[in-house]
Amino acid sequence: MxxxxxxxxxxxxxxxxxxxxxxxxxxxxxxxxxxxxxxxxxxxxxxxxxxxxxxxxxxxxxxxxxxxxxxxxGHAEADGDADVEINATPDFVSGVIAGGTIRAGEGGVELLHEFHPTQACIENYRPKEGRRHPFPFTGSFQPLQRLAVEPADEFAAELGSSSSVGGRENSQYVKLKPTMFTGAMRGLVQALMGFGKQRRKGNRQISLYERFGVADEPSAAPARPSAFASDTAKKGLQIRYDWKWARSHGLVTAADGRRWIIEIGINGVLAMPLPLHEATTTAEFAERVEEAGDVDAQKLLELYGGFPSGEPFPTGLDAWVRAGRVLRLLTREQMRPFYDHIGYSTVMGWAFNLSGTEAHNTAYRYADDGYQRGVHYCVSVGVGPTRVLKPSPLGQAYRQKLLPLRGNRDYPGIEAVLWKCDHLTASDVAGLQWSAGSIPALYRAIDALELPPMATGNAHLTRVSEGVLYHPGKTGNLIKFPEPAIGLLVSHDMRRERNAVGDPRCDTTVHVFFAGDELKWVRYFREPRSGGESLDDDYEQCMYVGSWHQHEETGGKSIPTAFYTSDFDDRIETSPSVSDTTVIGTDEGYAHVFLNDCLPWPIHATMGRSKRFKRVTTTKRVTDGWMQTGIAVPFHDREAYYYALQTTDGGGSDSRSVGYFQLEDPWSYRTWRVLGGWNNSKTPHPDGCGIGMTTRTVMNPGHTHGYCIDFEPNQINGAGVYKPTTCSDYADTGPWAGLCDNAESMLYYVAPPESESSFETSKPAGRYVVWLVNSSDHGQIKAAQVESLYFGLWPLISPDNGNPDQSADQYLEVTGNALGTANAMRYTVNINEKSRLIGRPDWSGMESGALTFVGVVNG
Known part of the structure; x- marks a missing residue:
């Protein structure tokens, strides 16, 4: 680098x-x-x-x-041939790496710190009959020379050390995790990461499986190995498959069950058979592995048909397409509809399903209207039965002539040409006779030959969906992606450009991956329109006896902006404020009989009465609950996301009041008034109520003096005056006094009880929950629950922009086992918080630091 x-x-x-x-x-x-x-x-x-x-x-x-x-x-191949005889049946280890740095041991030997083997690995390397070249593993973390493998040149910038610290350098196991890949590719990468550097004895490689493939002699590769084999012999098996947005590798199952490597990227869609160590593909090798009870090796044979070599797509692709070994399923131009967009992160590569027949990804662009458009695309892949090729001796003479060109930059397609030499037909050879005298001419002639492809294949790019992305502020409902170039989660900014107008609705896919063959997705939702305020009640004009209710919503209903997923949908319709009021009225009886004198004519008066009613009013006011969400895709697991949900109760109040109200009876009566100088006991009673007027008596209303008439003639009913009002029926029980009744004896007043009232408030409350969803068998994991009105770091942008109210540096990571029955997984419980280890194995030392699973790890 x-x-x-x-x-x-x-x-x-x-x-x-x-x-x-x-x-x-x-x-x-x-x-x-x-x-x-x-x-x-x-x-x-x-x-x-x-x-x-x-x-x-x-x-x-x-x-x-x-x-x-x-x-x-590309890749800078090692100069020169391997300095060791390469074994055709390499062995591998299985276990867990904690840390992963390379340090110098005794004699300057580079050691990886540190590796913990599985029990199966320990047993495989234990000395036993029929097994060559054992190795004494212990059941704990230990330094290991064979895994001291640096990152491949093309990935050294992302995976290597920027500088040496304390004599330590990063191996490829510090930052590279199998879970950064998707589908079956993550299991393949974990298997490859167990091979490392093959052990040596003298000038040759040694292996547990030396006698498994060939009966008498150790299996050895040809004397002149390929550039990749030589490179691997010198540096160890470096992962050279890619996981990033610009180029992703996956594993597809062809129609005959064989595995093919798929590349999807800015250069199109390519396919080639999964490269295997040929000596491990034989029936004899499989039988010997089964006899030895080597379950780890059996797993690789079951999944891949042999031990994978890790060889990447070759350089000079056009030459290999002509050779038929590489299929070009889609061209660069055919992939442009997707790659004219921008990735949310450099490491958000294509997400393959388990069978590899589909791969999905998301991206965005800036549209002409100033708003972003988020897109979701799918590449469907199909590969037919693999054409079985057997080496042909017909081109070996040409191969020997051309071998000296290997490594010469003037002949970039030499590896493809040499491969063709092993598969030439008689007609191919006959057509080359004219050029055999000149090595450059022979190279050009064979390079131009087009051999039949090793299989038929097809791929299709389809846009699944497209939608607007808009969030008016920097903070709030955010989605964050891992960005290794910065080393932090990076918030996606969905603000519009300056020239944009309007307030668009959003319902847009922003993240996808598969859990097996089930597509998981995350969508961003925004509904700018809101409903109006509402007031519903059954109130009426005369609310004296009965029960009534009122429901009021103020501020308008709306659905908060939120993310929702294939696993969670917590969108709700909310109103800023809601109040519910109940009124109950009861009849307390007649509480007051009273007299009102007629001042212009003092000997006349009016007698009336009023009924008292009790009214109890209870009101519950709530500042309605609110919700907010956040999404974060963690480092090291492409098939995962965190979903954070905050729910709040804005608080409110409860009030109760008790009041008393008077309502006059519609029946009233006119009375005489004893007043010296006007009337006295010697005067005959005008209505014949005795000899004279000695007390107030109910009079005939017809005698009422003109000064005191406040009723119409048709309102006279016997001795009473009936003057109904709108609500007076509630106080009307009919006539209640008669002519000549002693009005003074009828007077009374009952004082009402004191009014009552109470008022209680509830403080706002809130909590947020963080869920982890990934493709492991753990299902949905509740990673954290926090009782707080504060939504932690979820609504803040990352990285830190210098404003602590808006931003903070943020980080999350997840990794786990990708091959075997073990379900160990370690994940960060919340942004910038501690990690938690779940599942098995759970060896001491796995709780913190870099953690990487290699080989086959069974529970």
């Missing part, structure tokens, strides 16, 4: 440095375009990518005030 700084730009070149430097001008042009787009859009983080050649690409990540430009220029 070569790294330079160009102003505030960090430039990394991985793989073939010569090729990488030649692409630097094109990569810098892409960088400048991305910087201008970031400036115009005022974006916190931005990414872009570009294809450079068949196996080279570059990408840029802008964020945190820095720009990282990474050029991945």
């Amino acid at each position: 070569d790294e330079v700084r160009y102003g505030p730009v960090r430039i990394r070149i991985s793989g073939d440095e010569v090729r990488g430097r030649s692409y630097l001008p094109r990569a810098m042009q892409m960088l400048r375009r991305a910087q201008e787009r970031q400036r115009l859009g005022q974006l916190n983080v931005l990414r872009d990518h570009q294809s450079l050649d068949d196996d080279s690409y570059c990408y840029v990540v802008l964020g945190g005030g820095m720009a990282t430009l990474h050029i991945i220029a």
Whole structure:
């Protein structure tokens, strides 16, 4: 890996440095375009990518005030042939790596720190009859030389150490996890990570399986191994399959059950048979493995038909397509509808299902209206039966002539040409006779030959969905993706561009992966429209006896902006404030009989009465609950997401009041008044109520003086006056006094009880729950639950932009076993918090630090 700084730009070149430097001008042009787009859009983080050649690409990540430009220029093969005789039946280890750094041991030997073997691994390497070259493993974490393997050149920038710390360097096991891949590919990568460096004895490699494939002699590769085999013999088996957005590798099952490697990326869709160590594909080898009771090796044979070699897609793809060994299922142009978009993260590669027949991914773009569009695409893949090829002796003479060209840059397709030499037909050979005298002419002639493909294949790119992405603020409901170039989760900024108008609705897929063959998805939902306020009641004008209710919602109903997923949908319709009021009225009886004198005519008065009613009013006011969500895709597990849900109760109040109300009886009566100088006991009573007027008596209303008439003639009913009002029926029980009744004796007043009232408030309350969903057999895991109105770091953007109210550096990670029956998994319980280990194995030392599973790990 070569790294330079160009102003505030960090430039990394991985793989073939010569090729990488030649692409630097094109990569810098892409960088400048991305910087201008970031400036115009005022974006916190931005990414872009570009294809450079068949196996080279570059990408840029802008964020945190820095720009990282990474050029991945294929792979720089080791110079020269291997210095060891390569074994055709390599062995591997199974277990767990904690840490994964490389340190110098005794005599300068590089050791990986540290590896814990499984019990099956310990048994496989234990000395026993019929098993060659044992190795004394212990049942604990221990340093191991064979796994001291550095990252492959093309991935050294992402996986290696930026500098040596305390004599430690990163092995490929520190940052590379099988769970960064998807579908069956994660199991394949975990198997490959167990091979490491093959043990040596003198000038040859040794293996547990030396005598398993061939009866008499140790299995050995041809004297002139391929460039990949030589490279692996020197450096150890380095993972050279890719997991990123620009290029992803997966594993598909062909129609005949054989496994093929699939590449989906900016250069199109490619397929080739899964490379295997040929000596491990025989029936005899399988029988010997079964006899030995080697369950780990049996698992690899069951899944792949042999031990995978880890060989990547070759360079010079056109030459290999002509050879028929590589299928080009979709071209670069055919993949452009997807790759004209921007990835949410450089490591969000295509998500394959378990059979490899489908791969899904998401991306976004800026549309002409100033709003982002989020897209969800699918690539469907099919591979027919594999054509079985047997080496042919017809081209061996040509092969021997061309072998000296291996490693010569003037002959980039030499490996494909040599492979063709092993599979030429008689007609092919006959057509080459004219060119056999000149080695360059022979190379060109064989390179131009098109052999039949090893299988038929097809692929189709389909847009599954597209939708608007818009969130008006920096904080709130956010989705965050891992970005290794920054080393943190990065929030996706969904703000619109300055020229955008309107307030769009959103229901858009932003994240997808498979759990087996079940598609999991995350969608962003925003509904800008809200309902109006509402008031419903059964109130009436005369509320004296009975029960009534009122329901009021203020602020308008709405569905909060939220993420929802294939596993969780907590969207609810809410109102900012709700109140419910109940009124109960009861009859307390007549509480007051009273007299009102007629001042203009003092000897007349009016007698009335009123009924008292009790009214109890209870009101419950609630500031309605609210919800907020957050999504985070963790580091190291492409088939996972965290779903955080905050629910709040805004508090409220409960009140109760008791009041008393008077309502006058519609029946009233006119009375005489004893007043000296006006009337007295000697005067005959006007209504014949005795000799004279000695007390107030109910009079005939017809005698009422004109000054005191407040009723119509038709309202006279016997001795009473009937004057109903709107609600007076509730106080009406009919006539209640008669002519000549002693009015003074009828007077009374009952004082009402004191009014009552109470008022209680409830404080706002809230909590949030964090769920982890991934493709493991653990199902939905409740990672954390916090009782708080504060939503933790979920609504804040990441990385830190200098404003603590808006942002913070954030991190989450998940990894676990991907091959075997063990279900051990370690995950961060909440953003920036501790990790938790669940499942088996749960050996001491697995709780913290880098954790990587290799080989076959059974529970």
